[in-house]
Amino acid sequence: MLNNKYKVAIVGGAGHIGLPLSCFISSHGNDVIIIDTDTDKLKKLSENIIPFKDDGLQEYLKIANKNNIKFSDNIDEINNYELIIITLGTSSSKGDLNKFQTLMSQVLENINKNSRIILRSTITNETIEFTLNNKNFKEKNIKLAYCPERIAEGSSLKELKELPQIIGTQDGIEDKYFLLFFKSLGIKTLTTDFKNAVFLKLFTNSYRYSQFTLINEFSNIAEENQLDFEKIIDLATLDYPRLKNIPSKGFVGGPCLIKDTETFRIEYSEDSQFLNSLRKINTTFMTNILNKCNEIFIDKKLIQLGLTFKPNSDDLRDSLSLELYFNLKKMGFDIYPIDENVSQDSVEFELYDFEDVSKLTNNVLISTFHTSFKNLDLSGKKVFTVGNK
Numbered sequence: 001m002l003n004n005k006y007k008v009a010i011v012g013g014a015g016h017i018g019l020p021l022s023c024f025i026s027s028h029g030n031d032v033i034i035i036d037t038d039t040d041k042l043k044k045l046s047e048n049i050i051p052f053k054d055d056g057l058q059e060y061l062k063i064a065n066k067n068n069i070k071f072s073d074n075i076d077e078i079n080n081y082e083l084i085i086i087t088l089g090t091s092s093s094k095g096d097l098n099k100f101q102t103l104m105s106q107v108l109e110n111i112n113k114n115s116r117i118i119l120r121s122t123i124t125n126e127t128i129e130f131t132l133n134n135k136n137f138k139e140k141n142i143k144l145a146y147c148p149e150r151i152a153e154g155s156s157l158k159e160l161k162e163l164p165q166i167i168g169t170q171d172g173i174e175d176k177y178f179l180l181f182f183k184s185l186g187i188k189t190l191t192t193d194f195k196n197a198v199f200l201k202l203f204t205n206s207y208r209y210s211q212f213t214l215i216n217e218f219s220n221i222a223e224e225n226q227l228d229f230e231k232i233i234d235l236a237t238l239d240y241p242r243l244k245n246i247p248s249k250g251f252v253g254g255p256c257l258i259k260d261t262e263t264f265r266i267e268y269s270e271d272s273q274f275l276n277s278l279r280k281i282n283t284t285f286m287t288n289i290l291n292k293c294n295e296i297f298i299d300k301k302l303i304q305l306g307l308t309f310k311p312n313s314d315d316l317r318d319s320l321s322l323e324l325y326f327n328l329k330k331m332g333f334d335i336y337p338i339d340e341n342v343s344q345d346s347v348e349f350e351l352y353d354f355e356d357v358s359k360l361t362n363n364v365l366i367s368t369f370h371t372s373f374k375n376l377d378l379s380g381k382k383v384f385t386v387g388n389k
């Protein structure tokens with residue numbers, strides 16, 4: 001630390017988690033370097049071009065560039081920094097785990113003595129063990145904290161300030177350095193041990209996935225019984241406080257919930273019938289949507305609104321709306337996909353404007369409900385909405 005400023009290297013710092021975090025840390029006057037293998041993204045970032053949507057990110061990136069944030073694809077750079085934050089993408093697959101561990105070995109090879117590492121990616125106990133048992137980790141007297149990211153994608157810069165930061169350490173005792181670092185960013189901290197922190201992070205997303213899946217299961221059951229679930233939900237929830245926070249039915253995709261639930265299952269309860277049933281319920285939900293499209297649209301031409309994994313996002317990773325597009329194609333549907341958040345070069349099929357195709361068909365399928373769709377004139381159309389998530 002120099003003049004109360006931290007020297008921070010963020011590895012995987014051009015990604016969805018790393019970039020807002022890097023800009024946020026830089027905005028507090030710290031010396032920050034983003035280390036990432038995606039050199040295209042790094043070049044664009046240095047020109048103030050953001051690679052994905054996140055509220056306020058554009059402004060934060062401009063400030064970061066003014067503050068002289070640095071970019072590099074060279075991991076060796078970490079030896080100029082005292083705090084290394086790892087924000088690489090992870091999943092429950094063995095391949096990703098190996099990649100992550102290879103990177104950790106490189107980091108520990110290059111890191112200076114007495115440095116600190118924050119693991120920010122969603123990880124398992126195995127990765128922590130792997131790090132703690134590394135020869136360099138011990139010899140160089142490195143201190144480790146697992147500080148999981150819990151933000152909702154798209155709201156990073158707001159939630160970075162608002163959510164308390166879980167700090168997992170080996171003994172669960174507050175480590176002054178990590179505590180002061182987050183304090184300097186104005187972030188409240190909560191300390192626990194590694195094992196609790198790993199469980200907490202995976203449980204949080206698994207619980208959310210379960211909640212969203214539960215409502216889809218009731219929707220599936222209503223469907224089997226030829227009942228109008230939306231109508232029932234409207235009646236059940238109106239002025240009824242005990243169902244106030246019920247989620248809406250809809251697709252549950254994206255880069256976190258499915259993968260974290262799978263990781264949780266493998267890590268803690270591989271044979272859990274409940275956890276094993278979740279994916280199946282969502283597969284049935286998809287099948288019901290496909291059957292419904294066959295049933296309610298008089299011909300096989302339709303406009304599909306929304307492709308991203310959740311409303312108002314530009315993220316197509318593990319998007320079930322995108323999967324729906326491909327499933328409908330296989331069933332012979334002729335589709336005009338529309339999503340203003342998605343750039344043409346990120347998909348291999350043609351995207352359309354509503355005005356250009358509105359006259360070609362009256363069939364409209366809303367798969368991801370972006371707020372802007374509320375302004376479309378859908379009068380006279382046969383509209384089927386998958387859900388409101």
Ligand SMILES: NC(=O)c1ccc[n+]([C@@H]2O[C@H](COP(=O)([O-])OP(=O)(O)OC[C@H]3O[C@@H](n4cnc5c(N)ncnc54)[C@H](O)[C@@H]3O)[C@@H](O)[C@H]2O)c1
Pocket residue numbers: 011012013014015016017018035036037038087088089090091103120121122123149150151152153255256
């Ligand atoms: N996306 C979310 O909203 C969210 C929320 C909470 C937690 N997480 C977790 O955060 C982690 C990161 O997710 P993400 O969405 O930011 O992923 P991402 O794919 O957007 O970002 C990962 C970045 O790492 C870079 N990278 C890959 N290999 C590298 C290497 N060897 N060296 C340096 N850089 C490398 C990639 O180029 C990319 O920019 C995951 O573990 C995820 O589960 C994500």
